[in-house]
Amino acid sequence: MQANNRILRENSLSYTLPSSSGKNTRRAAAKTPDGVKKSKEETDMKARKFLAIAVMCAAMAAAACGVSAAAEKADGYTKINAQEAKEMIEGSAPVVLLDTRKVEEYNEGHIPGAIVISHESVKTELPKILPDKNATLVIYCRSGKRATAATQDLVAEGYKNIYLYTGGMLDWPYEVAK
Numbered sequence: 001m002q003a004n005n006r007i008l009r010e011n012s013l014s015y016t017l018p019s020s021s022g023k024n025t026r027r028a029a030a031k032t033p034d035g036v037k038k039s040k041e042e043t044d045m046k047a048r049k050f051l052a053i054a055v056m057c058a059a060m061a062a063a064a065c066g067v068s069a070a071a072e073k074a075d076g077y078t079k080i081n082a083q084e085a086k087e088m089i090e091g092s093a094p095v096v097l098l099d100t101r102k103v104e105e106y107n108e109g110h111i112p113g114a115i116v117i118s119h120e121s122v123k124t125e126l127p128k129i130l131p132d133k134n135a136t137l138v139i140y141c142r143s144g145k146r147a148t149a150a151t152q153d154l155v156a157e158g159y160k161n162i163y164l165y166t167g168g169m170l171d172w173p174y175e176v177a178k
Contacts (some may be wrong), residue, residue, distance in 0.1 A: 076155035077162035085138055085165040086174055091115060096130060098122070100141045100150040101169075109169065111140065112177040119146035123153040133158045140165040140172075 015083045073079075077082065080088070088095050089111070097114040099106050106116040130137075137159060141147040144166040151164045169176075 020064075030121045059165070076160075077151050077164050079166050082105050082165065082167050084173065085111075085140070085163070086165060088136070088138055091108050093136060095138055098126070098137055098139045098150070100139060100146045105142060105169075107164075107178070109176040109178050111169075111172060112175055114140075114177075117149040117150075120151040123157060126154065126159075127157065132162050136161040136163070138165055138177055140164045141166040141168050 089097055097111060099110050099114040099116045099121040099123055101110075101116065103116055104117050106114070110116065115129075137154070139147045139151050139154075139162060141150075144164075147164055147168065148166070153161055154162055
């Protein structure tokens with residue numbers, strides 16, 4: 001490897017590297033299966049690259065195996081899609097389903113099991129009927145805008161387990177109650 005100013009010794013596991021001070025420095029080297037000697041730095045660099053690739057592959061495999069790419073953690077709450085909302089509603093853990101639209105809109109059609117509290121009054125009304133700030137809440141509205149505002153208010157009030165269904169009734173593909 002003359003281009004790198006390295007002089008490899010054929011019968012040893014070390015090489016000499018000229019330094020800027022004029023003195024030669026001995027470094028350990030490792031032999032690969034094909035008999036080519038590699039420096040510790042080259043070996044370490046390859047190990048770091050392999051580790052980075054392995055971590056990326058593991059992350060992609062986790063995403064492909066059901067770790068939700070749709071769920072997104074925001075400031076004190078988690079954004080979810082319709083399928084995730086449905087799974088939470090139908091799951092075994094208790095969930096409070098909160099519709100933040102006006103009563104008239106709610107009466108036209110809502111997700112079964114939902115209670116209605118308009119987004120303007122959610123900050124004052126919800127603590128009266130749900131004082132447990134660790135309760136799991138799934139919040140929605142028509143399109144996501146009012147539910148987002150209500151969610152931010154509830155985070156400020158200290159509610160901890162909030163899931164915001166951002167698609168709203170416009171994107172709800174499942175059963176609707178009237």
